[in-house]
Amino acid sequence: MSPIIETQGLTREFALRGRGLRRTRLTAVDDLTFTIDPGEAVGYIGANGAGKSTTIKMLCGILVPTNGTVSTCGLRPVEDRVKLARRVGVVFGQRSQLWWDLPVEESFRILASIHRLPKTQEKARTEELVDCLEMADYLATPVRQLSLGQRMRAEVSAALLHSPDLVILDEPTIGLDVLSKQRLREFLVDERERHGTTLMLTTHDMGDIERLCERVLVVDHGRLAFDGTIGGLSRTVGAQRVLVVDLAEPTPDLVDVPGTTHLGSESRGLQQRFAFDAEQLTAAQALAAVSQRAEVRDLSIEEPDIEDVVRRVYASSR
Amino acid sequence: MRANLQITRRLVWSGFRQQSTYRLAALGGLVANATFGFLKVAILFATVRAAGGELNGYDVATMSAYIWLSQGLLGSVNLHGRSELTERIKSGDVTIDFLRPLNVQLSHVASEVGASLFALIPRGLPSIGIGVVVVGMAMPDSPWPYLLGFLSVVLGITLGALVVYAIGTSGFWLIETRGIQSLYMVVSGLLAGLFVPIGLFPTWLLAFAEATPFPSMLMYPVDILSGRVSGVGSLRLVGVQCFWLGLTWLAGHFLTAAGRRKLEVQGG
Structure with a gap:
């Protein structure tokens, strides 16, 4: 099976205008080599400015690499841009591909004709997407009047309308509330199960990665800092979740809860924090273990911050 | 080929539909067009009268036709130089254009042509209406100038979109293109015959204007519609328009x- 994405020493520099006429070069992507096989779900993470979007734009033939080679869906992105565009669906969370003044359904119709979908396929696919992403209520609403959550669902649909082999999502959940995030993630999982789509995802949300991806690429300053499974990433950086519980009454530090590490207490033990490894213990198990020892009134789970993960990957790779 | 035509039609229609959502703006445009139309009436009528009622083939009635037809086309022919392309390059949204299985030039020009065709309804027709009803103007009495004239208008609109697109590609190199846009606005208006008909130009300026695509954008459609140029002469003008259409398409393509x-495009 030949890979769906293959890069070899991929590099992109930008000219930076400094003070006066001075110009410096910024290497946004630096000697990147990786492959992704058809059907994989890959998280592509890194801090702001790490080179994620630039990589994606080179994969799609929007930006021309300064150096190195890239092949996407077996095509050369820059030369075969139009052909490639029929096989890739991309969402840039910060940009819209919908027609701002027109109703959502009109955008879908225009895109269907751009992608030359036969009428029957257009109808079936639109119905499927509208149904899965619950968009029926606002199909006739102009895009500019949609809420962010509604618009993101429409954006994702627009990118998937032509049933692409490869779906690339750049920050698809940025700014979404918990419920909208959840709905979008569930949809993406379903979509992969049904169509076997390859997924590449950049995000600042560790939750996206954990629920959607099997493999993670971490990029830092344009270089690949980690390539492996989620489990491997957790092991490398010890990515742990934190359970915070509010207890009914002041309690001595619960240091003996199995599978967790007591991180600290506040207000005479009214609030306590435990770290646990999501690979070995579910949040429910951790909670149950705490509940056996004290009455829990409220709880929250803190997920590891992606910037933090990247920092630790970077530190451990030195 | 058929699929391409269908996509083009869809894009033109999308531009038309988009533009149709800005009704108040269209009304504002019409008011501005009409105001300047009356200003042109005052100045150019006085000029014709001062010349003894006839000036380079224009009398008051044909001058009126020139004024109201050109004012009517002003909302549709791009003589302001603003280009969607440069704005999208600047904001990085051009990313989306390159993500589509489409020729970027075709998609930009097609949707601008669609928007311009819509503008003929709230801005073009009422302006001509003012000319006919309020001021009075000469009109051809056979159907031919209207038919060929409409074709010529569509060609002129398309040419305007193509020229502005080609100039807009400078954004790939410059990012900030406001200077170029201002220059375009002044030069194109003058040479397209927006301020005065190019038939009133001194010989050297007329020759210069005719060596540019600008008269094909506004002056020639107006000449054909008003019946000022007819028969073989009008076909020749349409031929000249097609020549510029081909040339500017190629220029935009290579640029x-x-x-x-x-x-x-950095970030996002």
């Missing part, structure tokens, strides 16, 4: 190909 290699 896009070259500019793409310069494109820098």
Whole structure:
């Protein structure tokens, strides 16, 4: 099976205008080599400015690499841009591909004709997407009047309308509330199960990665800092979740809860924090273990911050 | 080929539909067009009368036709130089254009042509209406100038979109293109015959204007519609329009190909 994405020493520099006429070069992507096989779900993470979007734009033939080679869906992105565009669906969370003044359904119709979908396929696919992403209520609403959550669902649909082999999502959940995030993630999982789509995802949300991806690429300053499974990433950086519980009454530090590490207490033990490894213990198990020892009134789970993960990957790779 | 035509039609229609959502803006445009139309009436009528009622083939009635037809086309022919392309290069949204299985030039020009065709309804027709009803103007009495004239208007609109697109590709290199846009606005208006008909130009300026695509954008459609140029002469003008159409399409095509290699979209 030949890979769906293959890069070899991929590099992109930008000219930076400094003070006066001075110009410096910024290497946004630096000697990147990786492959992704058809059907994989890959998280592509890194801090702001790490080179994620630039990589994606080179994969799609929007930006021309300064150096190195890239092949996407077996095509050369820059030369075969139009052909490639029929096989890739991309969402840039910060940009819209919908027609701002027109109703959502009109955008879908225009895109269907751009992608030359036969009428029957257009109808079936639109119905499927509208149904899965619950968009029926606002199909006739102009895009500019949609809420962010509604618009993101429409954006994702627009990118998937032509049933692409490869779906690339750049920050698809940025700014979404918990419920909208959840709905979008569930949809993406379903979509992969049904169509076997390859997924590449950049995000600042560790939750996206954990629920959607099997493999993670971490990029830092344009270089690949980690390539492996989620489990491997957790092991490398010890990515742990934190359970915070509010207890009914002041309690001595619960240091003996199995599978967790007591991180600290506040207000005479009214609030306590435990770290646990999501690979070995579910949040429910951790909670149950705490509940056996004290009455829990409220709880929250803190997920590891992606910037933090990247920092630790970077530190451990030195 | 058929699929391409269908996509083009869809894009033109999308531009038309988009533009139709800005009704108040269209009304504002019409008011501005009409105001300047009356100003042109005052100045150019006085000029014709001062010349003894006839000036380079224009009398008051044909001058009126020139004024109201050109004012009517002003909302549709791009003589302001603003280009969607440069704005999208600047904001980085051009990313989306390159993500589509479409020729970027075709998609930009097609949707601008669609928007311009819509503008003929709230801005073009009422302006001509003012000319006919309020001021009075000469009109051809056979159907031919209207038919060929409409074709010529569509060609002129398309040419305007193509020229502005080609100039807009400078954004790939410059990012900030406001200077170029201002220059375009002044030069194109003058040479397209927006301020005065190019038939009133001194010989040297007329020759210069005719060596540019600008008269094909506004003056020639107006000449054909008003019946000032007819028969073989009008076909020749349409031929000249087609020539410029081909040339500017090629220019835009190659500039896009070259500019793409310069494109820098950082972040987002």
